[in-house]
Amino acid sequence: MNRGVTAALFRPVRTRNAFEETVERLLQAIRLGVAAPGDRLPAERDLAARLGVSRVTLRDAIRAIADAGYVESRRGRYGGTFVAESLPAPAPRIAPAGDIEDVLTLRHVLESGAAESAAARALTPADRQHLTAALLDVSGVDTDQAEYRRRDSRLHLAIAEVTASPSLTTAVADVRTRVNELLDAIPLLAANIEHSNAQHRGIVEAILSGDADAARQAMSEHLDGTAALLRGFLLD
The missing domain is CATH 1.20.120.530 (GntR ligand-binding domain-like)
Incomplete structure (x- = not known):
């Protein structure tokens, strides 16, 4: 991942809607290709610190986008959260x-x-x-x-x-x-x-x-x- 762009996207959330904005930031990074299919997301502790959210909030956000098919969790020594190799089809464009x-x-x-x-x-x-x-x-x-x-x-x-x-x-x-x-x-x-x-x-x-x-x-x-x-x- 491009470190400069990643830092810009994974900056501290600015609102009281920490969960919703965290979901937005994660999806934005994936949609823009900053976190490409197969890429491992930063470690939970690091990513939570970058976003300025609790690890509980981060886990909830990751679980939500995992359920939607954007990321997957892998266990083991080389485990972590990875961007799905096959991303969901974009939602139909209802409007520009x-x-x-x-x-x-x-x-x-x-x-x-x-x-x-x-x-x-x-x-x-x-x-x-x-x-x-x-x-x-x-x-x-x-x-x-x-x-x-x-x-x-x-x-x-x-x-x-x-x-x-x-x-x-x-x-x-x-x-x-x-x-x-x-x-x-x-x-x-x-x-x-x-x-x-x-x-x-x-x-x-x-x-x-x-x-x-x-x-x-x-x-x-x-x-x-x-x-x-x-x-x-x-x-x-």
């Missing part, structure tokens, strides 16, 4: 890279704003029950991809709905439809579900407590994690 970034940017603006606006409102008891029910609903799904996407969408729409802005709710619904087309093209990762559910709780708690700044920040971090996975799997 520029269009994907357009969707992600629009989603970030709309949904972080929706969370902030929801928290700034004096929510009715019905609003509060609606949010709480949607949160419990999505938290009860394990790894059924279609069902999780559906309930996840319902929570995000519920947040938009309690802003009491029909126009914003319609806009969020439209962009969510486009985002789901992208999400359906990548695997559902168990570690990401766990992390997303924790972030969902933080978002709803901030909204219910009326902390608009915290709600915007929590939603922004949540969306950044999803964007990292989409870029990692869908963009070269």
